[in-house]
Amino acid sequence: MKSAVLLARSTTGLPGSWSDDGVIVATAKGCNWNAIDPVHQIQGLEGSFIHWNSPYYYLYTSWGVCCSGTTPSYNVRVVRSPSPEGPYFDQGGASALAGNGTEFLTHHDGIWGPGGQSLLQDGPELVMVYHYLKDNTTVPNMGINQIVYNPITGWPVLV
Numbered sequence: 001m002k003s004a005v006l007l008a009r010s011t012t013g014l015p016g017s018w019s020d021d022g023v024i025v026a027t028a029k030g031c032n033w034n035a036i037d038p039v040h041q042i043q044g045l046e047g048s049f050i051h052w053n054s055p056y057y058y059l060y061t062s063w064g065v066c067c068s069g070t071t072p073s074y075n076v077r078v079v080r081s082p083s084p085e086g087p088y089f090d091q092g093g094a095s096a097l098a099g100n101g102t103e104f105l106t107h108h109d110g111i112w113g114p115g116g117q118s119l120l121q122d123g124p125e126l127v128m129v130y131h132y133l134k135d136n137t138t139v140p141n142m143g144i145n146q147i148v149y150n151p152i153t154g155w156p157v158l159v
Helices: none
Strands: 003-009 019-027 045-053 054-062 075-081 102-105 112-123 125-134 140-149 156-159
Touching: 045 112, 054 112, 102 112, 102 156, 112 140
Parallel strands: 075 112
Antiparallel strands: 003 019, 045 054, 054 075, 075 102, 112 125, 125 140, 140 156
16 A cells, blocks of 8 residues: 655645655555544554644554444554654653553543544644544534643643
8 A cells, every 4th residue: 555644834724835755654555544534553553643742742543442342442542752853752751663652532421432532622622533432422513622732741642
């Protein structure tokens, strides 16, 4: 499979203000995994989303198995790097390439299998949008939570 994930940047988000910073990860023809959805490269890892919060790039990923009956193991983890190309490390300093990541959003209070996340700016607030199962059912729901970055550690926190 031939695919790629590229990085584009803009200080305003306006048309014509974007710069192409090139390829982050790519696969060549004949590869058995897809760079757009790396679940085949790293089993159980998907939904990758990178967010810049100076001086780091934060990589949010979904781990585990989504929607597996009434006990999904899906959860969101985060790692960070000073470069969008990595290397990325969790809050304890362990490498993401070794399968590590700081748990950011996991099951709690009747919320099961949160993941498939995206981050977006809603006015002055940064929010995470994700799906989850409620009270151990198989009915999907949408979650929206504000994220702030701890001014001391620099790591993200759900509000």
